[in-house]
Amino acid sequence: MATESLLSIRDLQVHYGTSHVLHGVNLDVDRISLGMLGRNGMGKTTLCAAIMGLVPATGGSIHFDGQNITDATPEKRAQLGIGYVPQGRRIFRSLTVEEHLRMMQRKGSAWTVDRVFDTFTRLRERRRNLGDQLSGGEQQMLAISRALMLDPKLLVLDEPTEGLAPAIVSDVIDLVARLSADGMGILLVEQNIHAAFAVAQNVAIMVNGEIVETLPAADLEGDTELQKRHLGIEPGQVMAEGDIT
Numbered sequence: 001m002a003t004e005s006l007l008s009i010r011d012l013q014v015h016y017g018t019s020h021v022l023h024g025v026n027l028d029v030d031r032i033s034l035g036m037l038g039r040n041g042m043g044k045t046t047l048c049a050a051i052m053g054l055v056p057a058t059g060g061s062i063h064f065d066g067q068n069i070t071d072a073t074p075e076k077r078a079q080l081g082i083g084y085v086p087q088g089r090r091i092f093r094s095l096t097v098e099e100h101l102r103m104m105q106r107k108g109s110a111w112t113v114d115r116v117f118d119t120f121t122r123l124r125e126r127r128r129n130l131g132d133q134l135s136g137g138e139q140q141m142l143a144i145s146r147a148l149m150l151d152p153k154l155l156v157l158d159e160p161t162e163g164l165a166p167a168i169v170s171d172v173i174d175l176v177a178r179l180s181a182d183g184m185g186i187l188l189v190e191q192n193i194h195a196a197f198a199v200a201q202n203v204a205i206m207v208n209g210e211i212v213e214t215l216p217a218a219d220l221e222g223d224t225e226l227q228k229r230h231l232g233i234e235p236g237q238v239m240a241e242g243d244i245t
């Protein structure tokens with residue numbers, strides 16, 4: 001099935017053993033930024049893992065850039081242009097900043113180690129530091145840079161602002177917004193509703209393994225009743241620590 005969207009997910013099912021976690025997810029992501037919101041345990045990380053081929057689909061389909069990737073390996077998906085910034089950053093403690101980047105270097109990629117260092121001058125300063133010598137914000141910049149090295153058309157970010165200080169949250173938001181403005185597709189999973197609003201044009205809401213609403217971010221921002229119904233947020237309340245307000 002040829003599809004128009006960069007990423008097109010239809011009726012996606014995922015099970016962990018007998019536990020049915022994704023119940024027919026339908027989602028389209030184009031070269032815009034889509035935020036994905038949902039309470040804890042609703043299936044957002046599982047959806048990211050399924051997009052990356054890290055958990056198998058037990059039903060439905062995933063197409064990327066016109067190709068059926070439902071059964072493709074994670075390597076193939078990365079090669080086709082899906083970048084992943086996993087929850088928790090997964091930085092290696094005993095590799096330097098530069099080693100993390102060189103490991104991901106690919107011939108012909110628009111992103112080189114020098115371009116990363118020109119873009120993130122802080123990482124150039126820390127190039128010889130080991131992963132466990134970096135702050136949370138620096139680790140997140142490195143995790144995003146590492147994904148950029150493969151020159152993705154779509155970047156999937158799983159809670160990139162989690163656990164970061166407010167000032168650093170703003171840096172991460174600015175960076176993701178810049179990538180989106182440059183034409184990269186963005187799927188931004190967030191608990192921090194304000195981070196999603198700052199970056200995303202549209203937002204999808206996941207409840208119990210299904211996307212129950214997809215709407216312009218500005219509409220959800222102005223609809224406290226919808227926020228309360230699907231996200232459990234009372235007016236004025238924040239969803240997670242590290243919130244930017």
Ligand SMILES: Nc1ncnc2c1ncn2[C@@H]1O[C@H](COP(=O)(O)OP(=O)(O)OP(=O)(O)O)[C@@H](O)[C@H]1O
Nearest residue numbers: 016019021038039040041042043044045046047191
């Ligand atoms: N490896 C696993 N094996 C079995 N069950 C799992 C596994 N990973 C997640 N689950 C279950 O799947 C459901 C969805 O989890 P998932 O991590 O995808 O949700 P989430 O929306 O990303 O939550 P959070 O915001 O807390 O990360 C939860 O009930 C969780 O306990």
